[in-house]
Amino acid sequence: MDSADALAGSDAVAAQPHTHGARSPPPQPQLSPLRNVTVNLSPPASPTHHARASGELIRAEHVERKSHSRKIRNEARTSYNEILRFRASVIPRVLLPSLLHACWATLWTVLYMTGKVRWFVIPPQLITILGVVISLLLVFRTNTAYDRYWEGRRMWGTLVTQIRNLARFAWIGVITKTEKQEIEKKGLMNLLLAFAVATKHYLRNELGHKYADLHHLLIHLPDFQPGQRYPVIKNLPLEVSFHISSYIAACRRDELLDVSQQTAMTNALSSMIDCLTSFERIRNTPIPMAYSIHLQQSLTLYILSLPFQLVSLISWGTIPVVAIAAFTMLGIDAIGSEIENPFGYDENDLPQEEFCRTTREEILRVIASKATRDPGEWGAPYIEGNAEDVAAMLRAKESQGSLEGITVTVA
Structure with missing residues (x-):
């Protein structure tokens, strides 16, 4: 089987993954191959093709001034619909505990x-003292979780960058x-994409290779062909990296690469x-259990003590x-728990499917x-101004002893 056909094909063997959670993963999207890929965007060169002719060609060409792209993922949302949005929020996790605390306050x-009964009233000064401590604990908890989330996103960006580099070096x-x-x-192009897809499944504790978006990327390898009884590999991305490294070594052995190219690809x-x-x-490194337990205990005690401190001041407003x-407060704590492991299927997890889909399109x-x-x-190239104008500008700057300020626009 040609590896390019394997990459673009959609008739992969799609075995159901075995996961250890109650929530089943969504079906993997079946992606169709790219069509109408334009390879040569430049006009053929000729000895008489001058810069001024290029300028006339540009002026005669209709240029679209406004680009139409997909919605940027991190665009600011100013709609008030976000206030009432239930999906992707922590409301399902904190609604019941909040109602229980409200019932406690009502009692x-x-x-x-x-x-x-009026003996339980506590001076309200404790709100300020305990509130500062609880706030510091919550801030530390949330910042630590977000650091883990952002580190995961940064590593995915680095991974995609190195896959692009390796694809460029090889192709x-x-x-x-x-x-x-x-x-x-x-x-090799298949293996580069397989590394990203296998990493996605590996981080979700989905072992094996028989997934709709992965199996066909490895089918050209002898051990992964249909009919072969290959044991389940716990770390499939590492196994894929062995094959990539073997390809680099083979290219060097066959003198298809020089030492500098081999070094760049190996790096x-x-x-x-x-x-x-x-x-x-x-x-594999969760928040320390002692910190998590102490935060939960302190937060619960603080909220339970609020009615005793507020009822004498605001009565029914308590x-x-x-x-x-x-x-x-429970929502802030739930946000930290939600994003500390950003590799799952939740709405707030990293969009790993999108990363893999983008990598696939680029490959x-x-x-x-x-x-x-x-x-x-x-x-x-198109150069704004002719050679005589540029030469005159250079001579004028040379006479002043400086070439700063020269700007040549190349489109």
């Missing part, structure tokens, strides 16, 4: 207002001489392994105030493009 408020730097070598190079692969190790550190305080574009790009085929 003691009724007892106080009816005059049956442009490895000059194949036979059809077999061309097939092997396309197989990119090593950086990918570093990202995998960082992912494992984030996933009930909504305690409910709002419980919702706010497909690489395979659809030419492996050789000769600068001799370039046309003349």
Whole structure:
């Protein structure tokens, strides 16, 4: 099977993954191959193609001034619909505890207002003292969780960058001489994407390789072909990296790469392994249990003590105030728990499917493009101003003893 067909094909063997949670993962999207990929965007070069002619060509060409792209993921949302949004919020996790605390406040408020029990009143100064301590604990908890979330996102960015670099080094730097070598190079493109997809499943504790978005990327390897009884590998991304490293060594042995190219590709692969190790550190190192337990105990005691401190000041207003305080503080704590492991299927987890989909599209574009790009085929660039104008500007600056301020616009 040609590796390019395996990458673009959608008839993969889709075995159901075995997960250890109550929530089943969503079905993997079936992606269609890219179509209408434009390879050559420049006009053919000719000896008489001058810069001024390029300028006339640009002026004659209709240029779209406004780009239409997909919505940027981190665009600021100013809609008030976010206030009422239930999905992706922590309301499901904190609603019941907040209601229980409101019932607790209602009980003691009724007892106080009816005059049956009034011995439990506590000076309200404790709100300030305990509130500062609880706030510091919550801030530290949330910041620590967000650092883990952001570290995971940063590592995914580094991983995608190194996959791009390795794909560029291999597709442009490895000059194949036979059809077999061309097939092997396309197989490497499959393995680069397989590393990203296998990392996604590995971080979700989904072992094996028989997934709709992964199996066809490894099917060109002898051990992963249909009918082979290959044992389940716990760390499939590391196994894929062994095959990538073997390809780099084979290219060097066949003199398809020089030493500098081999070093650059090996460094990119090593950086990918570093990202995998960082992912494992984030996933396998939870918040210390003692800190988590103490925070929960302190937060619960603080909210339970609020009715005793507020009822003598705001009477019936104690009930909504305690409910709002419980919702706010428990929500902040729930946010920390939600994002400290950002590799799952939750709405607030990292969009790993999107990372893999973007990588897949880029790999497909690489395979659809030419492996050789000769600068001799370039046309003349568009330069604002002719050669005489630029020479006059340079002479004027040289006479002043400085070349600062010269700006040549190249489109």
